[in-house]
Amino acid sequence: MIGAEARQALVRALGERVRFEVPLGRFTSLRVGGPADALASPASREELARAFEVAGEFGLPVTVLGGGFNTLVLDGGLPGLVLRMNRLRSVEIRQPALVAEAGVSHARAVRSAADAGLAGLEFGVGIPGTVGGWVVMNAGIGEREIRDVLTAAEILRPGARATEWIPAAGLGLGYRAARGLPEGAVVVAARFGLEPGDRERIRRTIRELLDRRAQTQPTRQPSCGSVFKNPPGDFAGRLIEAVGLKGERCGRAEISRLHANFIVTGPGARAAEVLTLIERARERVHAETGVLLEPEVRIVGRPG
Ligand SMILES: Cc1cc2nc3c(=O)[nH]c(=O)nc-3n(C[C@H](O)[C@H](O)[C@H](O)COP(=O)(O)OP(=O)(O)OC[C@H]3O[C@@H](n4cnc5c(N)ncnc54)[C@H](O)[C@@H]3O)c2cc1C
Structure with a gap:
């Protein structure tokens, strides 16, 4: 939650280009995740600088969101100010x-x-x-x-x-x-x-x-692309498949049957389900092969 004074300062700096308590699922390709306390789309470099100034003044954490194609927002959402760059598009x-x-x-x-x-x-x-x-x-x-x-x-x-x-x-x-x-x-x-x-x-x-x-690749289903980076000399997808997790499900999230380094989600999925599959894959691959996979997807926000 952002205090009344900080809200007013953000509105003064950004006008209608800032909104509050905005669910972020529709701004990320996994289609999951809780709300941003504040979500702003600055229309110029000056506005961007002013947004930072207000965030600094009120101690608000700032997170930048691009297209959200490599970001998992957790179910509790993102505290502070989330900046989208969609109006800077020349x-x-x-x-x-x-x-x-x-x-x-x-x-x-x-x-x-x-x-x-x-x-x-x-x-x-x-x-x-x-x-x-x-x-x-x-x-x-x-x-x-x-x-x-x-x-x-x-x-x-x-x-x-x-x-x-x-x-x-x-x-x-x-x-x-x-x-x-x-x-x-x-x-x-x-x-x-x-x-x-x-x-x-x-x-x-x-x-x-x-x-x-x-x-x-499962290009028609919501995903974040490769969940893990490929370890040196190997492929994360090959390792996840080798430990038998292709098609593994948690609620409405699934390790893709087409490409095991992708997690796909269905309507109503939760970030916690995606996170469970990430942890399961990481643990199983580590236990059975000794390789510790490093997430490529950026995991941000508060657990639900
Ligand atoms: C189907 C699918 C296929 C994919 N295939 C590939 C692939 O082949 N190769 C590959 O590399 N990736 C792939 N990806 C992942 C994704 O496309 C890339 O990581 C892409 O660069 C993400 O861009 P974005 O704007 O959506 O970033 P976001 O997910 O919005 O952000 C990613 C990170 O960058 C930061 N960020 C974004 N914009 C800014 C900014 N302007 N200033 C500062 N920080 C910023 C965010 O804070 C976050 O930490 C795939 C994803 C999907 C869904």
């Missing part, structure tokens, strides 16, 4: 680079590059989310990841009044992580260095990547 082509604000969807970023005849971002077509989430997760497939194309990111540090651009090398991008991103900073925009390419060829690659994904 895309600019500065040949041969693409500069996109954090709230731009993966689909739009990939399509914009393809329309401009720029190659290099095709691999992102099946990685749902926003540009901000891509950067923070250093999202990728196989050998190709955001690190390969990102040249710089615009960030806002908590408490700062203005944003700054930092080179990609300063972000410490590694396997599904950006360890060099300053504590609590928000990614506001990203610049991708691409190469001129043949539009038809780029589109063909995109179609092929989408087709391959539809055959190997």
Whole structure:
């Protein structure tokens, strides 16, 4: 719960772009999770800075939510202020680079590059989310990841009044992580260095990547993609399948029968059910193989 004074300050800073006690299930791809005390969608960098200022003044924790495609919000919801970046969504082509604000969807970023005849971002077509989430997760497939194309990111540090651009090398991008991103900073925009390419060829690659994904992953059911990171030299999905947990259920959550590193949910599922399956898979794989799987999904909020 946020006190009356803090609420008023948030409303003064953000107007109708802040709401209170908002269920977060519809903002995450797993479709589960409790409410945000406050949920705001700043429409400019200045508003974003003001939101941080109010949060700092009243000691509200801040959580950033991109597309919510890699986030499990627990049933008790998120305390403090949740910032969505969906109103920061401009895309600019500065040949041969693409500069996109954090709230731009993966689909739009990939399509914009393809329309401009720029190659290099095709691999992102099946990685749902926003540009901000891509950067923070250093999202990728196989050998190709955001690190390969990102040249710089615009960030806002908590408490700062203005944003700054930092080179990609300063972000410490590694396997599904950006360890060099300053504590609590928000990614506001990203610049991708691409190469001129043949539009038809780029589109063909995109179609092929989408087709391959539809055959190997449960793309039509709510999920968060890979639940665990792959351990060195192995695959989390292979290990979970090997210990017999493919198809394992807890309430309305299930370890996918198509890909064992995915957990899918049905209507009415609870975050606690997803969490139970995560813990079960982790414990069983550890007990039977000695490998301790590390979650890729970001688990946030209070238990219900
Ligand atoms: C069907 C499916 C398939 C997937 N396949 C892949 C895949 O092949 N490869 C892969 O890498 N991932 C995959 N994922 C996971 C997901 O697509 C990526 O992690 C993506 O980068 C998430 O982006 P998002 O905006 O939804 O991030 P969110 O889930 O909203 O956030 C993820 C993390 O980033 C932080 N964050 C988000 N935006 C910002 C910002 N602007 N500033 C600061 N912090 C921010 C959040 O606080 C959180 O910690 C898949 C997911 C699904 C559902």
